[in-house]
Amino acid sequence: MESRLSSYVMAALTVGLVALITAVALPLLGLASSALLFLLPVLLASVPGGIGPGLLAAVAGGIAYNFLLLPPRFSLAIHGFDHVISLIVLVTVALVTSSLAMRLKLREQEALDQVADSREAAQLSAILAEGDIAGAPERGVAWLAQLHGHARLLHEGGTEGDAAFTSLDHSAAAWALHNGDMTGHGTSIMPAAEWSFIPLSLRNWANRGLLAIARPEGGGIRSESQLAHLRSLALLVGQACDRAELEQQRQARETMEHGDRLRRALLASLAHDFRTPLTVITGQLATLSAKSPEAREALTAAHRLNRTIEDLLGAAKLEHGALAPSLESLDLVDVVASACDAAARPATIQLDRTIPADLPFVIADPVLLHHILLNLLDNAARHAKARIHISAQVQAQEVLLAITDDGPGIPEDERERLFDQFARAEGSDRTQGSGLGLSIVKGFAEAMGIAGTITAAPDGGACFTLGIPQALPSA
């Protein structure tokens, strides 16, 4: 207020000074130069003071010029048309000059504001970039709070359950989150709110997070350009949030991969530690069993132990998520033949198979499918009376591989439970087999997208069927 008054006083004083000089030195200067001198106060007043003091200087200068210099001097009357013209020109030039000066001043102010805004953005960027990535968003918001009053970082939950916000604030925040608009104080959406809510990302990335800045403390209203500036700062904070999230994901992945590597190494060394002594046991028993029935019995038990260890290792892989099936197209003739060759069964049980010569290839992991078949054949061998039958047929997009035995079969209400033995193995006391084998079948099959079902064979035995996806015919 005071500075505006002083610029009016300054305008009046400079006009007076010019009037005095020109009045005394008129004979020396002439009318034209004197008139030009009256433009000086207009310029001097309008540049710092704006249009008001400029106008005052222009009007006062015009009057003084007329009164003091234009003939008849010391009267407001004007003689001669040219003098009227020169007075009009003086006032017009003064007015135009002052308005130009005024605009210049506005531009200067804008430029200064922009410089300040850019500097702020640069400082914020620097603050977000230095130090740890995870803490960057909070750091940035704390710095913004120092500059712009209370500031808060709101995540996807918005203001929910936060006592610092009124119900109108809650609505404004929800709107901003949902639509990606700036809302609340200073904006056109719910301007009566106590806070301004500024989305952290551009509109098409709505629903990510908000920067909330409280109404200015002095009671003023945040201008559109201030909000635009805050929006660009909020975008910087948003980018920092993105980086923090990516960093978090990267660290989580790294931790997981490290754990995976450890587990794989542990499983590999466990496998080694089990298999080495078993090799000695089975090897020596095999030599002895030529002469000793007891040794032959022990050898059978050792082979069973080996299968159980394979299952345990498989179960450990399943449980730790260390199973990574490598799916390829396979000929079931291959798969079944190598499983039949490897499976142990009493000589009294006959094993036969029916596989059509034109059976399509299937998609599976060869090692896992081999393990599944060994377990199913082992299971069948333990329950069959005299015969195990393997058959394959096409059904829709799958090849159904069925392993049927002529044993006692499995009651309908126990079939589902049988596959779930893994979950129930604790405390269960099965006399034959740990029950682990079938849960491995289920787990491995599921990992490869193979469905396993148990039904009754026509003669009452059990029938385990695997629905294996067909491979696309190769071009």
Added chain:
Amino acid sequence: MSNILTIDDEPAIQRLLSAILQRDGHNAIPASTAREALSKLRQSSIDAILLDLGLPDRDGIELIGAIRAISPAPIIVVTARSDIQEKVAALDLGADDYVTKPFDGDELLARLRSALRRTGKPTDESLQHGPIRIDRARHSVSVRGTPVSLTPKEFAILEMLTQAGGRVLTHAALLEHVWGKAHLGDVDYLRVAIRALRLKIEEDPAAPRLIRNEPAIGYRLADQA
């Protein structure tokens, strides 16, 4: 009688290997480290090598390369690890066959017989393995005495398997030999050809007895006692 270098750091396994080898009249020469194995390989005349991949002083796969640099003796990998890639890598780097612990003594001896046979046989005019007889000059094949007509690819596969004489051949080795380096990944080609081949040479193609599959590794001809 052959001298067999057995490389394994477990004394109990060494004793077992020695007992099994004696059954076929072989002489076991034990080595418990890679260093010892290489020095014995230089000192004595070795006919075949049984190699455990888990040695204390050197990576087993790497040792295969080192052995190949000084000796052409067939190498049979005897491993307790279940890693398929490792077995394939060992075979592709020059090992002749593998058995997995716990192994069957008879199976090990059969592998060894196949491996030793290979060393005595250069490029013969005719090849024979079990009921399969191949006349290379005439490009003709007979199985159980019956002539069989094969496509060039089928012939090439059977010829390679027969020459290997019961040793396992990896998918990559068969594909490279028959289709060329550009088709190393096209295991499907091989499976289709093997199926066609079985239809012509197996008594029951659904239950093949001649061409055996090693899951995820390759194919071999069945052992002939």
